[in-house]
Amino acid sequence: MVVRPRDGTVYAILLAAQTLAVGFLLWTVFPIFYSVVTHLGERQDVSWSSLLGLAAGTVLLQACYWARIRWVTVRAPCHSLFVAHLVFFSARLSFLFGGAFFSAIFFRHLPALGSVPPFWEIFIRAISIGAMLFGLFCYSLELERLGRAIEEPTLPV
Template identity: 40%
Template sequence: MSVAPLIQVGLAATVSQICYWTRVSSTPLPRSFRNVILGHLLSFAGRLSFIFGAALFSFYFLRHMPAMELERLDIGSALRGSFLIAILFVLFCYSLELERLGVALQMPSVRTAKDASD
């Protein structure tokens, strides 16, 4: 098995996590724009993406676990398993972000005191 795809997936997961945690810690969600349909679509996409990730995770274990023997488990198997769990966490963060954005787009727009006086 080639190492290059694993490095690429690991790099993509790392970049995704950096972007996610930067957004969570310093960038607020939009409150001035409201679109209920887009909000519903983003919430749906968020849930669907995590279902896809969980199905992929299940498929991996259903496909590969019967072939593994407990005596043959080595560091490579443990690293692949932990890598898969890390990728599943990345998918969870992605789906959570889509759901947060969807909910933010569905909430009523925030009106300022200046808008209320007009």
Template identity: 40%
Template structure:
């Protein structure tokens, strides 16, 4: 019997399946994070220096999305190496574009929060709440940075320029 055993995946196939499954979980978590943070982004842009109150369910949802994202991201780095990617210049450009786009979104959000609202924080008495929200903001930015690194890794794995010297 020379064919593969029914229901058995080769190690390369299992690695690829594990990689893409964890990447899909990361993508779902980032989409949930953006979905939950977008109303805050709009409210911050519209309020020009006034405090924006977020409902607790949004904060809990953001914390849950961050937890799921980092569980998938660090698991992917530890147990699911990059599979062999097909060389495709169009997909290379698409993934590298998404890399830059996700980082631009994170930079815009950070700029909006820091330049619009940091001066108003000096008069706020709720130090613990501000610190918790600041930590949540930094965790969101770090997550988007990690996600942009994944796009960069995938794009570079699909790039064939290194092989043919273009």
């Protein structure tokens, strides 16, 4: 069953919730990212409240994304080539932050560790980072779908 409200309210709510979740994730991850970059090779202690917040933000992002994919069609609020380009740019930019975090963790921090943490900790952190990165990827896809919907029909040249 696909929800098709007249004004796209459900779509707007789900997109806004995804955007807030991404904003929250980036806001929470930035201090961790900064600590990783400024203290290369040192073990980073992340508080449980930050980890739980990241997990909750990732779950909210995924729940809204998959609910939208399953039940709600993309609704373009307008048709404009310029606005579509801004949305496409935002999609690329949103995933750029995830890629920067991923590269800082895996290419700059982990090889310099002097001691290896317990396996369960490595496993949980890898799953957490992967889930968050996948969530940012899904959000960028959502913005690309919106950009395609906003884009004006191509005119013959």
